[in-house]
Amino acid sequence: xxxxxxxxxxxxxxxxxxxxxxxxxxxxxxxxxxxxxxxxxxxxxxxxxxxxxxxxxxxxxxxxxxxxxxxxxxxxxxxxxxxxxxxxxxxxxxxxxxxxxxxxxxxxxxxxxxxxxxxxxxxxxxxxxxxxxxxxxxxxxxxxxxxxxxxxxxxxxxxxxxxxxxxxxxxxxxxxxxxxxxxxxxxxxxxxxxxxxxxxxxxxxxxxxxxxxxxxxxxxxxxxxxxxxxxxxxxxxxxxxxxxxxxxxxxxxxxxxxxxxxxxxxxxxxxxxxxxxxxxxxxxxxxxxxxxxxxxxxxxxxxxxxxxxxxxxxxxxxxxxxxxxxxxxxxxxxxxxxxxxxxxxxxxxxxxxxxxxxxxxxxxxxxxxxxxxxxxxxxxxxxxxxxxxxxxxxxxxxxxxxxxxxxxxxxxxxxxxxxxxxxxxxxxxxxxxxxxxxxxxxxxxxxxxxxxxxxxxxxxxxxxxxxxxxxx
Amino acid sequence: xxxxxxxxxxxxxxxxxxxxxxxxxxxxxxxxxxxxxxxxxxxxxxxxxxxxxxxxxxxxxxxxxxxxxxxxxxxxxxxxxxxxxxxxxxxxxxxxxxxxxxxxxxxxxxxxxxxxxxxxxxxxxxxxxxxxxxxxxxxxxxxxxxxxxxxxxxxxxxxxxxxxxxxxxxxxxxxxxxxxxxxxxxxxxxxxxxxxxxxxxxxxxxxxxxxxxxxxxxxxxxxxxxxxxxxxxxxxxxxxxxxxxxxxxxxxxxxxxxxxxxxxxxxxxxxxxxxxxxxxxxxxxxxxx
Numbered sequence: 001x002x003x004x005x006x007x008x009x010x011x012x013x014x015x016x017x018x019x020x021x022x023x024x025x026x027x028x029x030x031x032x033x034x035x036x037x038x039x040x041x042x043x044x045x046x047x048x049x050x051x052x053x054x055x056x057x058x059x060x061x062x063x064x065x066x067x068x069x070x071x072x073x074x075x076x077x078x079x080x081x082x083x084x085x086x087x088x089x090x091x092x093x094x095x096x097x098x099x100x101x102x103x104x105x106x107x108x109x110x111x112x113x114x115x116x117x118x119x120x121x122x123x124x125x126x127x128x129x130x131x132x133x134x135x136x137x138x139x140x141x142x143x144x145x146x147x148x149x150x151x152x153x154x155x156x157x158x159x160x161x162x163x164x165x166x167x168x169x170x171x172x173x174x175x176x177x178x179x180x181x182x183x184x185x186x187x188x189x190x191x192x193x194x195x196x197x198x199x200x201x202x203x204x205x206x207x208x209x210x211x212x213x214x215x216x217x218x219x220x221x222x223x224x225x226x227x228x229x230x231x232x233x234x235x236x237x238x239x240x241x242x243x244x245x246x247x248x249x250x251x252x253x254x255x256x257x258x259x260x261x262x263x264x265x266x267x268x269x270x271x272x273x274x275x276x277x278x279x280x281x282x283x284x285x286x287x288x289x290x291x292x293x294x295x296x297x298x299x300x301x302x303x304x305x306x307x308x309x310x311x312x313x314x315x316x317x318x319x320x321x322x323x324x325x326x327x328x329x330x331x332x333x334x335x336x337x338x339x340x341x342x343x344x345x346x347x348x349x350x351x352x353x354x355x356x357x358x359x360x361x362x363x364x365x366x367x368x369x370x371x372x373x374x375x376x377x378x379x380x381x382x383x384x385x386x387x388x389x390x391x392x393x394x395x396x397x398x399x400x401x402x403x404x405x406x407x408x409x410x411x412x413x414x415x416x417x418x419x420x421x422x423x424x425x426x427x428x429x430x431x432x433x434x435x436x437x438x439x440x441x442x443x444x445x446x447x448x449x450x451x452x453x454x455x456x457x458x459x460x461x462x463x464x465x466x467x468x469x470x471x472x
Numbered sequence: 473x474x475x476x477x478x479x480x481x482x483x484x485x486x487x488x489x490x491x492x493x494x495x496x497x498x499x500x501x502x503x504x505x506x507x508x509x510x511x512x513x514x515x516x517x518x519x520x521x522x523x524x525x526x527x528x529x530x531x532x533x534x535x536x537x538x539x540x541x542x543x544x545x546x547x548x549x550x551x552x553x554x555x556x557x558x559x560x561x562x563x564x565x566x567x568x569x570x571x572x573x574x575x576x577x578x579x580x581x582x583x584x585x586x587x588x589x590x591x592x593x594x595x596x597x598x599x600x601x602x603x604x605x606x607x608x609x610x611x612x613x614x615x616x617x618x619x620x621x622x623x624x625x626x627x628x629x630x631x632x633x634x635x636x637x638x639x640x641x642x643x644x645x646x647x648x649x650x651x652x653x654x655x656x657x658x659x660x661x662x663x664x665x666x667x668x669x670x671x672x673x674x675x676x677x678x679x680x681x682x683x684x685x686x687x688x689x690x691x692x693x694x695x696x697x698x699x700x701x702x703x704x705x706x707x708x709x710x711x712x713x714x715x716x717x718x719x720x721x722x723x724x725x726x727x728x729x730x731x732x733x734x735x736x737x738x739x740x741x742x743x744x745x746x747x748x749x750x751x752x753x754x755x756x757x758x759x760x761x
Contacts, residue, residue, distance in 0.1 A: 258492060
């Protein structure tokens with residue numbers, strides 16, 4: 001569907017800046033054209049349509065306080081945005097001079113509202129959706145191609161006699177922790193790596209932070225091969241492992257921060273500014289002068305994050321940052337990470353087992369099982385693609401007659417006056433009025449299947465498939 | 473972003489970083505200062521048995537000196553050896569490195585732009601400085617009580633050579649043990665290797681007896697005693713050598729040559745340590761991590 005843009009008015013200046021977070025390959029490039037396109041007029045459509053234009057790369061993200069930020073694409077022609085574009089527009093390259101990314105900041109005005117417009121000169125490469133095409137180093141921060149890591153593990157047989165034999169002859173086998181992963185992450189993306197234990201998530205993070213070398217394949221992070229461990233690279237990223245500390249156990253965190261200032265060569269004024277900012281965001285100022293060993297797990301984690309962010313890394317790897325933390329601490333850390341990531345346009349990759357982390361932070365989800373990428377896409381899409389039904393919760397005045405409910409023909413779960421139904425998404429529109437018409441319904445809620453369940457199902461399906469593959 | 477944040481490398485940047493590491497390690501060590509005070513005094517206890525042993529040896533023989541050492545010399549020797557060991561011994565260094573490999577805390581040094589060996593050196597200097605600060609009083613007390621055993625102090629040049637040998641013995645001890653600890657990249661458990669090293673070290677460093685006693689032990693090669701062989705090995709420079717310098721056993725050209733051998737071993741061990749770190753981390757990256 002196409003819409004024509006109405007007049008936007010002269011007061012909306014075009015701002016030329018980096019594309020907003022979440023908008024990455026393949027549509028966007030760093031703006032090379034800096035200047036004002038006169039009399040720009042435009043209107044933004046709803047994001048879902050525009051997302052289609054951007055090959056599903058457009059994202060909708062909440063910014064708190066009930067405000068929503070919409071990101072869309074508009075096509076400008078000879079200095080005028082003529083409409084929100086689609087692939088056909090891009091293909092008429094001769095008529096298209098620029099592509100604008102419109103950030104709609106006020107959702108109350110719906111499709112008619114306006115906001116900052118970022119304009120990129122149009123190039124045919126912008127709609128190059130061939131995944132094999134080399135991305136430019138400008139906006140691809142992490143580039144992984146057919147990356148694989150094998151470990152040789154030695155079997156430790158049981159029993160003394162076997163152990164003695166093992167001294168002379170050890171049996172080993174090769175474990176493929178990561179097998180041929182392809183992945184591109186653009187600047188400013190917040191990516192979640194999900195997968196069951198032993199899927200290869202942490203191995204992938206270790207590869208990308210240069211702790212281990214791969215068996216096959218290549219990767220670059222910020223243009224560097226991580227495992228070459230160049231200082232120039234190491235000054236530009238950080239890795240935080242949930243259960244490992246970089247802070248000195250017996251000293252106040254402030255001392256560890258000082259050490260980071262030196263080893264990362266942070267200018268003193270800038271160091272103090274950054275430190276105070278981070279410390280205040282997490283409300284831990286009073287803790288930095290206390291020996292780290294006296295702090296709680298949550299407090300330590302917050303200070304670990306401050307330490308990791310002092311040198312303003314462009315890429316941050318987080319390995320289970322919220323493991324073992326209470327809900328309040330988790331929430332604080334979510335808010336903090338989201339805030340810092342936005343402000344700095346930092347690229348973040350995180351592994352976690354908590355779907356709350358994912359829902360709160362990540363637009364993009366990469367599911368890894370058995371060393372392979374099973375799914376790579378938006379969080380919204382994962383729900384779309386992997387669930388066939390919705391959860392309908394009905395509250396009755398009193399426990400309803402089971403048979404009456406079962407007659408609807410949906411799997412149901414009775415919990416006193418509450419009944420939980422799983423209804424096929426294609427049938428929900430027809431089924432709901434009928435169900436609501438039944439006697440004594442006091443309240444109803446319709447929800448998507450919880451993310452935990454979807455992901456668990458994804459993992460299970462994959463391991464079933466693996467078992468089937470192994471037995472055939 | 474961080475391009476702007478990172479300062480260009482200034483002259484002495486490495487030194488400044490090192491100084492900050494040293495300062496922070498010092499603070500950390502001071503947390504445990506209480507440990508040292510008692511431990512230091514306890515260390516003098518084995519000497520008492522040595523003194524008794526040698527008293528018995530001298531009583532059983534009619535000779536007034538053994539391998540050039542009088543009874544008093546022997547006591548002075550052991551006390552000086554204690555002092556040298558305070559420089560060259562590196563408690564927990566090798567096992568600490570191996571542990572950091574085993575438990576993965578060594579990863580930090582792969583991720584951060586900081587040199588592990590340099591960091592360990594700073595930590596060890598801090599460790600020693602705090603130790604000297606605490607141990608100075610018990611040491612001074614013991615040396616004062618035993619002043620009668622010492623010959624008159626040597627000339628300024630010998631004292632300078634003695635101090636230089638102490639500094640070199642610190643570096644030698646550090647790099648030897650650090651290189652040993654790096655074996656942790658290849659073996660899960662280095663404590664038995666460290667134990668073997670300690671045993672050889674104890675025998676050949678002069679910690680157990682002055683190396684001069686080995687002058688009469690033949691090696692099978694005509695005119696070459698075991699002491700001559702040990703002289704070319706690194707061990708005696710971590711205990712015997714400094715004491716022998718103070719007591720005037722090594723002088724003139726021999727002194728210069730011995731200092732050169734010691735310095736040579738420091739370089740060899742420092743290089744070995746680097747190579748072990750470099751190869752070790754490569755192995756670590758390839759196999760585990």
